[in-house]
Amino acid sequence: MKSISSISPSEITSLCIGKFDGVHIAHQMLLKQNDRNGGVLKIVMDVPPFLTPCQEDYISCPIFRIDLKEIKEMGASDFSLFLKQRFPKLAKIIVGYDFRFGKNRSYGIDDLRAFFEVCVVDEVKVGGVSVHKQKIISHLLAGEILEANAMLGRRYEIKGHIIRGQGIGSKECVPTLNLEVRDYALPKSGVYATLSEVDGVVYKSVSFLGHRLSSDGQYAIETHLLDACIVPKVQEVRISFVDFIRENKRFEALELLKEQIQRDIEQSRLLLSRF
Structure with a gap:
């Protein structure tokens, strides 16, 4: 078992258990039930x-x-002993309504109540739909940013490192920061109104994800900072998605692309006017 915390497991009195693969609103409900330790x-x-x-x-x-x-073959007693050995002061476990564990997922909430106080968080829904990682990813793949953000309880974010782009933007269109992003679930290809954090400062921005259909055809993630022209001191940029603007499409002439980019910028300004 690995921990990134300097706090000793011996101090832990309550524990939220799960995959926490999205830290969405259902996960946040679990975290609210945690003790001080x-x-x-x-x-x-x-x-x-x-x-x-x-x-x-x-x-x-x-x-x-x-x-x-390490735990998938354990029964309720073995799993409880495992937890007690690693967290000697553990008294309360917080899990979701559908929590299962052990061989063939044969054990559940009632099996743990003989060993711990068990706090169960009920199913969390948004618009009548249960909140789960795969549903959020489905929204992202459809460009449904508002729906994904509602389930996350925050704006969806990705982080990436600045890489060299084609150089066309700063010369012919608008300057962009080009990013290499790994491991994240990426939203549908297209243009988005976004907020981009660079060097600890958050800028209004318009961002593009997808294959550059009007030039080299390569996949790219680019963000243009509105009303700012900076040389970043660090190489990491965080983009948070506010809303979807349009689909990715091919332009037969550079002038047509430039005109569309200006419309994208104005649409992004409108969507970001409350920030």
């Missing part, structure tokens, strides 16, 4: 793409990680 036991079974590759960005309490393989 509470932590998170993240069961690692995820494979890319991720909604939140770094859970520490959204969870303030200590996170302890355990690979599913």
